[in-house]
Amino acid sequence: MTETNSTAQSSVHPRPVVGLLPKYAAGKPPEAVPGLESFKLSSNENPLGPVPAVLEVLHSASGVNRYPDTSCTLLRNALAAFFDVPAEDVVTGAGSLGALNQILAAFAGQNTDGAQDEVVYAWRSFEAYPICVGLAGAKSIQVPVRADGSHDLDAMAEAVTKNTKVVLLCTPNNPTGPALSAQDTEDFIRRIPTNVVVVVDEAYAEFVRDERAVDGLALYRKYPNVLVLRTFSKAHGMAGLRVGYSISQPGITQYLRAAATPFAVSSIAEQAAVASVENYAQVVQRVQSLVDERDRVTAGLAALGWSVPDAQGNFVWLELGVNTQEFAALAQSHALSVRAFGDEGVRVSIGETEANTRFLEICATYTKAPRRS
Template identity: 45%
Template sequence: MTSNQILMATETAHPTLRAAVAGLPSYVPGRRSAGEDIAALASNESHYEPLPAAAAAVAEAAGRMNRYPDMAAVELRERIAAHLAVTAEEVAVGPGSVGVLQQIITGLCDAGDEVIFAWRSFEAYPILVELAGAKPVRIPLDDAEGHDLDAMAAAVTDRTRIVLLCTPNNPTGVPISHERIEAFLRSIRSDILVVIDEAYVEYAETGSGPDSLSLYREFPNMCILRTFSKAYGLAGLRVGYAVAAPAIAEGLRRTAIPFAVTALAQKAAIASLDASDEMEARTAVVKQERSRLSAQLAAQGWTLQPSQGNFLWIRADDDLRARLVGAFDQADIMVRAYPGDGVRITVADPASNDRVLQVMATILAVHAA
């Protein structure tokens, strides 16, 4: 090849994305509200303002935002550890539970390794797995919209490194019982990390899901994943955490992006834990509204599984899903649609929930006709 040919080839070449990235689906967030009359029920955010103590902590910490945060998040990890009766060495933090999950997958998976999860479940799961060069293994939900743990256990191969269990499941709201997870843990290899994703655990009724801390103490290959984005109302600050065996937790801290959890987020999370009574009072109201919505939708004729999250799930084919989304759009209500599967509706304030009931009654009558 002549020097001119080399120059021409160089001039026409351009950087390209990795094949795994080029073919990666984008995470689809819930649509944002564009006006005061819009009911934003597409993202499972808290519909309360931040806890006063958390807002005060952020305001106080803002005066030092010119300084880097504590990369090790020592104070926050110690406070989480005290809250859960574990040690700080067992705690790793990150930018939301999804950020910590990325640390988990990065820390454990090589190219071609497998990560098993239910589907449909949290939409970020396959994206994070593929981004790491690993293989997502989707196991269909059972007839009750929950995890088919027998099928998940049967899907384990020599390349399986992680199993993700979302309880209560997003978007269906169905929890996994303590007994079923315990049996599952006993049935699979001890070198597989089983991640219990409890992003919505604060909204679950006691006993509906697992006692994850007791399971963690018995099974060292288990990891608990939680967030401050939902019940604690810190979605805009991005802070979540994992509880794992010290060696695993240390690896998660190593794979974290430096300074990813801001000082404001760390201080707000600590203040939120200290205001747990107020947070629990808020979640109690959400539970009451969830029960009211569920009962009235059932009375209208809708079929839905009991939810333990701050949302309800309507299984719908594409025709019904389109009708639902169209009717909600007309009523200035934003919900989350999942093509081929259904619609998720966040439980909000009573007035917004009443608007949901009105739309659902109308669309059911039209659909039945």
């Protein structure tokens, strides 16, 4: 008797690369604990949300039966005026992750002869990098971060070969925290062939207070192979609306537009992003309040004798090693969800004041803290 579709075992299989990809693990929500308010500190979300003007846009939204402007003209013009760049140099995407996928689709993958392009990036860094690179058909070249969580730019430069098509620089680095310096980054770019696209991923740029930190826009203006990647998810508090963008010179943008997903940014999201740009002073105030909380947390950890990398994003990194899962479970038992990375460490987002205080209280009682050697 011939098996039907309802009884036969599936013979459908994905591309081999899919089975080799790591699984993206989104930050989990906190578990309910009697007597405690729960807080999510696992996804680097902005707990303050967007500015009031964005909420007004969302409340009055209409026209959802129509397709959005696939070029995001209103937002590109707003960003062009804000950054003093040509609107043609701005390409939008569904979050910075969507914009990144457009970059990889355009510049890195598997060639007609079957050879794979290479994408060089620091590791550990943004968890989605190996997934995006693998799905594009390219090969990941991961260069370990230094002991302080920063990029080893010398080692990354040495890892570039004739097969390298893209280099990803995550600054501040997620999840470890340090930002790249302007001088070190420019020295690095000068060592890289001009046919290699250098992506300066600045998802957390608004939180940086290190005066030596790199300014991706300054490098984009100077080097035709530099591309800046940014998002409205973090500082602007619009993670659920999925709005990101890249800024690069025409020699790059012409190909990004060819690889862009049509209608990736909804009309509502575009209008909300424009409203946030137009009220940027309020965004800055909210970001500064989170930076103040970040500084309070890092100072509190230092007072406890904990060793943590320089935190320039909206999170701190605890290199707990084999104690990673234990600490994450302890935080969960206190109604805090944090992001555990295997047996490497824990990333803790800066959240509400009460959540941050509770996190410090947990650390004060934990006896296996990361210490300076």
